[in-house]
Amino acid sequence: xxxxxxxxxxxxxxxxxxxxxxxxxxxxxxxxxxxxxxxxxxxxxxxxxxxxxxxxxxxxxxxxxxxxxxxxxxxxxxxxxxxxxxxxxxxxxxxxxxxxxxxxxxxxxxxxxxxxxxxxxxxxxxxxxxxxxxxxxxxxxxxxxxxxxxxxxxxxxxxxxxxxxxxxxxxxxxxxxxxxxxxxxxxxxxxxxxxxxxxxxxxxxxxxxxxxxxxxxxxxxxxxxxxxxxxxxxxxxxxxxxxxxxxxxxxxxxxxxxxx
Amino acid sequence: xxxxxxxxxxxxxxxxxxxxxxxxxxxxxxxxxxxxxxxxxxxxxxxxxxxxxxxxxxxxxxxxxxxxxxxxxxxxxxxxxxxxxxxxxxxxxxxxxxxxxxxxxxxxxxxxxxxxxxxxxxxxxxxxxxxxxxxxxxxxxxxxxxxxxxxxxxxxxxxxxxxxxxxxxxxxxxxxxxxxxxxxxxxxxxxxxxxxxxxxxxxxxxxxxxxxxxxxxxxxxxxxxxxxxxxxxxxxxxxxxxxxxxxxxxxxxxxxxxxxxxxxxxxxxxxxxxxxxxxxxxxxxxxxxx
Numbered sequence: 104x105x106x107x108x109x110x111x112x113x114x115x116x117x118x119x120x121x122x123x124x125x126x127x128x129x130x131x132x133x134x135x136x137x138x139x140x141x142x143x144x145x146x147x148x149x150x151x152x153x154x155x156x157x158x159x160x161x162x163x164x165x166x167x168x169x170x171x172x173x174x175x176x177x178x179x180x181x182x183x184x185x186x187x188x189x190x191x192x193x194x195x196x197x198x199x200x201x202x203x204x205x206x207x208x209x210x211x212x213x214x215x216x217x218x219x220x221x222x223x224x225x226x227x228x229x230x231x232x233x234x235x236x237x238x239x240x241x242x243x244x245x246x247x248x249x250x251x252x253x254x255x256x257x258x259x260x261x262x263x264x265x266x267x268x269x270x271x272x273x274x275x276x277x278x279x280x281x282x283x284x285x286x287x288x289x290x291x292x293x294x295x296x297x298x299x300x301x302x303x304x305x306x307x308x309x310x311x312x313x314x315x316x317x318x319x320x321x322x323x324x325x326x327x328x329x330x331x332x333x334x335x336x337x338x339x340x341x342x343x344x345x346x347x348x349x350x351x352x353x354x355x356x357x358x359x360x361x362x363x
Numbered sequence: 364x365x366x367x368x369x370x371x372x373x374x375x376x377x378x379x380x381x382x383x384x385x386x387x388x389x390x391x392x393x394x395x396x397x398x399x400x401x402x403x404x405x406x407x408x409x410x411x412x413x414x415x416x417x418x419x420x421x422x423x424x425x426x427x428x429x430x431x432x433x434x435x436x437x438x439x440x441x442x443x444x445x446x447x448x449x450x451x452x453x454x455x456x457x458x459x460x461x462x463x464x465x466x467x468x469x470x471x472x473x474x475x476x477x478x479x480x481x482x483x484x485x486x487x488x489x490x491x492x493x494x495x496x497x498x499x500x501x502x503x504x505x506x507x508x509x510x511x512x513x514x515x516x517x518x519x520x521x522x523x524x525x526x527x528x529x530x531x532x533x534x535x536x537x538x539x540x541x542x543x544x545x546x547x548x549x550x551x552x553x554x555x556x557x558x559x560x561x562x563x564x565x566x567x568x569x570x571x572x573x574x575x576x577x578x579x580x581x582x583x584x585x586x587x588x589x590x591x592x593x594x595x596x597x598x599x600x601x602x603x604x605x606x607x608x609x610x611x612x613x614x615x616x617x618x619x620x621x622x623x624x625x626x627x628x629x630x631x632x633x634x635x636x637x638x639x640x641x642x643x644x645x646x647x648x649x650x651x652x653x
Binding site: 164165166187188189192195196218219223224225226227228229230231232233234235236237238240241242263264265266267271272274275276277279280282 | 419438441447451452455456458464465468469471486487488490491492493494497512513543544546547
């Protein structure tokens, strides 16, 4: 632990999740970071305000904005670019975006479902639809955010493959899957990645206060668990300060991931 | 200035150009800038068996609840502040509609292909996904060039009619949006045949005022894309029409709650949909907080 890391007592799960999301964007440089959801937006802004200052980010609507705040007042937005919906596909299809989406189901190879639960023809639960997940995953780096890690979410088999995983990408002819990369899955319990020889999901780190056994029990398949599993990085004092005073002063992050 | 053709018409006349079984495109996005006064007119009409092409919001939900939809062509349906559209969900979960799922990017290409009169446009979007299981209309195409790459051929989403709602238009059909995003409204209009391309607007203004009310870049709909102009103040309600009004969240919650049971839907329909547009607008204005 370095001298600048926050003390254990002061660090909450929501803060650790925000930092874990930020870490997904490390190394991305000048590219559209497009995290969707409360903690993803906060984590993305944290990356940009600290170690990835060249990231470009949206206001969630039709502009790229340079603010550090995750949800600035409309009048306080610092607009750097007109980014209407149709323009998003220019970023997606040219490989200049890293999206973090939600996942109602995600499996061991990173296949993701947001369309429907159960048989697709007559679903038990209809969700949003495929949205842009097929095009996102075949073209760009994708990460996922799972606010409630459980065996039905991080599951053996997704009912509908919207975002494609490593097995689907590898099965494509030739090098059709060459732009595919599922980088991380950040959950309220841990960080998962696919850095194994066959791209099966691996436990990368557990959040402070979470055991490996808890993660294994909350996962619907056999996770690759290294002999030594690190603890997810705690926020530094500087990061905590940024989160509390600039990026998310209203603490919306702890509404999504409350302390338990 | 040589006078341009006056294309002003009404929701009823526009809907009278439709026949059951047609494919109609509805502009806007989710619960934003939807041509809801036209949707309400459709609900009151005897047109049904429709194939609806939409970035789905309450337009899709209401048409599903009223039994007007045979087939839905979409990438998502959402009410934005209420992420999942309850009437659409009911229709899917009860098997009431045929479902044709698309990827959002392919959807853009399908509209663009129809507008350009080509059978498809290529993309990587969809490769490896279950779209090929769930949407049998999708096929792949092999590049004729040396790479010989296999790509998705997004088929043209050719429409029989298109309806969009924007902020301002002149009587000839030149139109502008005042909010942040044009969405894909110009493509919907261009994907439909001459005769059934309709734009409803908050206010009809003289042509010379268009560029005063909106920046030049926002004048994205040309009269060459439009056959009918419907003046419909409040026409997007309860969805937002940024620049003129925000979404009516309280009304949308009542609408969403009407999916609780067939009785709740019938009550909502009697109160809000089985009445002429002018009465609807008067009633919802009375509901609005002062």
